[in-house]
Amino acid sequence: MSLTNDQVRGIARLARLSLDEAEVAEVADKLASILGMVDQLQATDTAGVVPMAHPLDAAQQLRADEVIETDHREEYQRNAPLTEQGLYLVPRVVE
Amino acid sequence: MTALHADTLAGLAARLASGECSSVELTRHFLARIAVHDAGLNCFVSVLEARALAQAEAADRRRARGEAGPLTGLPIAHKDIFCARDTRTTCGSRMLERFVSPYDAAVVERLDAAGVVTLGKTNMDEFAMGSSNETSYFGPVRNPWDPTRVPGGSSGGSAAAVAAGLAPAATGTDTGGSIRQPAALTGLTGLKPTYGRVSRWGMVAFASSLDQAGTLTRSAEDAALLLAAIAGADRRDSTSVExxxxxxxxxxxxxxxxxRIGVPRAFFDDGLEEAVAVAVREALAEYERQGAELVEVELPNLHLSVPTYYVVAPAEASSNLSRFDGVRFGHRCEAPQDLLDLYERSRGEGFGAEVKRRIMTGTYVLSAGYYDAYYLKAQQVRQLITADFARAFERVDLLMGPTTPTPAFALGAKTADPVQMYLNDIYTIGVNLAGLPGISIPCGEVAGLPVGLQIIAPHFGEAALLGAAHRYQQATDWHRRLPAAYA
Known part of the structure; x- marks a missing residue:
């Protein structure tokens, strides 16, 4: 298992992570070793085995569709890096 | 007379009830211990002195009114993954360095309601991703038994704080061994309950199908006291169980x-250090002397638990951690050029190396063309591992074996190779994949370092688990030992 620097840059782009050039080489090396370890799974016969998504085989619980939350915007926005008039500010998206 | 900081929660509760000491005195004692000893150990990210003393005063008033419960007035520490209202919750990350939680986690809320005092928030591997507490943005934690060694992780701050007598107990979380492994490496009792037993509300998410809250204590009795307070359904966590x-x-x-105790042959493999195997076998012999029957059992797919975990957990983590976008909360880069630059640099700067590796592993195994080969395959093997446990529990009441292959290792010993670090959790990860409850209790020492015995029960078998651990602790004194420098 090996990964090229370009593959690593592609994965980083999908994950929205900036990596500098030193990190790219480091990640390529370590990701290859992790995926190499993970490749042990390929030798296991899993024909007909139902994939397991949840440890308790539980169904999603339902509740009545009622309003149970109150407005916490002001409180929550105290943690935001940049807000104005109750809005979260980001760089201009639409010119 | 046991020193306050060497006593159990049960012992301290009796001292509060008899009036031998007040909650304020107890709280001041532990705050003073933290002030003296934490600089050398780095267990705490935040010490909540004013809040703790206010809680202790309220607990003493409650006791004076005759309204005290079993935990009222007892101080503990919370892993810094649990939100506590109006306090910083960092999860060991630069990303959340300045995050002040606007609400309480269910675990915090329930313990607060029981009258428990929060001394502070403990250091941890960044976003609970690590087995040595070396991935924390706030620096590594040192093991009180030997400061050149790691305390384990990810709940390393909680473990070191209790082991050094800076808190009588602490909360933790366990996604692949993050309570049991540090408990083993620091001589504590570490309980990971059944998946769904304790609400995950307000606990920063890592891998949602594996994460579970639990406790690090000096005894199984203390674990029982805390579990009674935190267990139970919560409509805010739809995976918590009724x-x-x-x-x-x-x-x-x-x-x-x-x-009937099952001893999985897979737990005594080539990777297990001989001296650890000897200590664990001696603990099994103690159970035998108490009348238990030992049965060898097979867990034929257990050796696949590490590769399975390193697909499932990073996949879930890459999804969970996508919420950190530099917009609503968390770290934001300076002067972003556009929205993409804002996302990429905020995340690139806010996350440490191990977290980035896990996010990228998860992104890779979930990406188009690889999903079936990795993620679906891992979910199928997860089913096989779970079925192995179910088959074993048809024949036995509990499973027992080592918690870790070795005692505490040196700081820096495994940081260069992530796979070596991951293999440290080889005996604990299967329990998370199957959603089972597990506990680690101290059962010996190797060259002055504690060794852990792991006990595993069927789903919702915590009472049997705690009963078996308690039985052992009544016959032995490994759990009462303190590192000499902190006695």
Whole structure:
């Protein structure tokens, strides 16, 4: 298992992570070793085995569709890096 | 007379009840211990002195009114993954360095309601991703038994704080061994309950199908006291389970019948250090002397638990951690050029190397063309591992083996190779994949370092688990030992 620097840059782009050039080489090396370890799974016969998504085989619980939350915007926005008039500010998206 | 900081929660509760000390005195004692000893250990990210003393005063007033419960006035520490209202919750990350939680986690809320005092928030591997507490943005934690060694992780701050007598107990979380492994490496009792037993509300998410809250304590009895307070369904966590919460404390002495203990051959593999195997076998012999029957069992797919975990957990983590976008909360880069630059640099700067590796592993295994080969395959093997446990529990009441292959390792010993670090969790990860409850209790020492015995029960078998651990602790004194420098 090996990964090229370009593959690593592609994965980083999908994950929205900036990596500098030193990190790219480091990640390529370590990701290859992790995926190499993970490749042990390929030798296991899993024909007909139902994939397991949840440890308790539980169904999603339902509740009545009622309003149970109150407005916490002001409180929550105290943690935001940049807000104005109750809005979260980001760089201009639409010119 | 046991020193306050060497006593158990049960012992301290009796001292509060008898009036020997007040909660304020107890809280001041531990705050003073933290002030003296934490600089050398780095267990705490935040010490909440004013809040703790206010809680202790309220607990003393509650006791004076005759309204104290079993935990009222006892101080503990919370892993810094649990939100506590109006306090910083960092999760060991630069990303959340300045995050002040606007609400309480269910675990914090329930313990607060029981009158428990929060001394502070403990250091941890960044976003709970690590087995040595070396991935924390706030620096590594040192093991009180030997400061050149790691305390384990990810709940390393909680473990070191209790082991050094800076708190009588602490909360933790366990996604692949993050309570049991540090408990083993620091000589504590570490309980990871059944998946769904304790609400995950307000606990920063890592891998949602594996994460579970639990406790690090000096005894199984203390674990029973805390579990009784935190267990139970919560509509805010739809995976928490509506199962009855037994009286765990009363159950400690119940069920004294002949135990059938399964000993998985896979737990005694080539990777297990001989001296650790000897200590664990001696603990099994103690159970035998108490009348238990030992049965060798097979877990034929257990050796696949590490590769399975390193697909499932990073996949879930890459999804969970996508919420950190530099917009609503968390770190934001300076002067972003556009929205993409804002996302990429905020995340690139806010996350440490191990977290980035896990996010990228998860992104890769979930990406188009690889999903079936990795993620689906891992979910199928997860099913096989779970079925192995179910088959074993048809024949035995509990499973026992080592918690870790070695005692605490040196700081820096495994940081260069992530796979070596991951293999440290080889005996604990299967339990998370299957959603089972597990506990680690101290069962010996190797060259002055503690060794952990792991006990595993069927789903919702915490009472049996705690009963078996308690039985061992009544016959032995490994759990009462303190590192000499902190006695």
């Amino acid at each position: 199962a009855e919460v037994p009286d765990y404390h009363a159950a400690l002495d119940a069920g004294r019948g002949r135990l």
